[in-house]
Amino acid sequence: MTLSEEARERLADVVELQPTKNAELQERWGVEGGSEVHSYLESELKEYYYRDDNSLIRATAEAAELVDVEPGVEGDPDERPSVIRVPELQAQVFQVVAGPDERSESVVSVLHKLREAFGIDPDTDDVRSALQSLRRKEVVEVEYRTVPTFRLAVERDTVDVEVAD
Structure with missing residues (x-):
């Protein structure tokens, strides 16, 4: 099957963002729903x-070879990833969210840490989305208290975080 240029670019997004959801691809592709x-x-x-x-949503091995893009997650499928490729905000969230042995924290708490550490002021929904994406990559876990709270599921130094464009 021959892919158009647009299809190749979108397939590269699937490979890079995997595991992902429709909403994440919707945002990347700029489509309605x-x-x-x-x-x-x-x-x-x-x-x-x-x-x-x-x-x-995950790409097949053939897809990764076809578009020559590094997958968003690397490592043994039965273990936590050793490398993740994420947008800059997700990399920043990974740096500030509570560690695996610390008390999990709310989205707002992570937002305050981002402001202090990086001098940025992202939207709360963007921070929540970043945390959920990191959760899907299995490097952040959620604990449900009064509100969902988050912490790393891995030691920070066991995962290489690469910022993807």
Whole structure:
């Protein structure tokens, strides 16, 4: 199957962001809704992606070779990842969120740490989205108290974090 330039670029996004969700691809591709993402995946990239047991979108090995893009997560599939490739905000969140032996913290707490550590003021929804994406990559875990709270699921120094464009 020959892919158009747009399809190759979008497939590269799937490889880079995996494991991912419709909403994350929707934002990356600038489309109207998750149904448009699903429709595109089914019509243009059906041979190159699948949904895992948690319904997360993952690229096939053939897709990664085809677009020559490093996957968003590297490591043994039965263990936590050893390398993650994430946007800058997710890398910053990884640096400030509570460690695995610390008390988990709220999105607002992480936001305050980002302001202090990096002098940035992202939207609360962007911080929540970054935490959830890191959770899908299995390097952050959630604990439900009055509100969802987060902490690292791994020691910070066991994962190389690379900032992807």
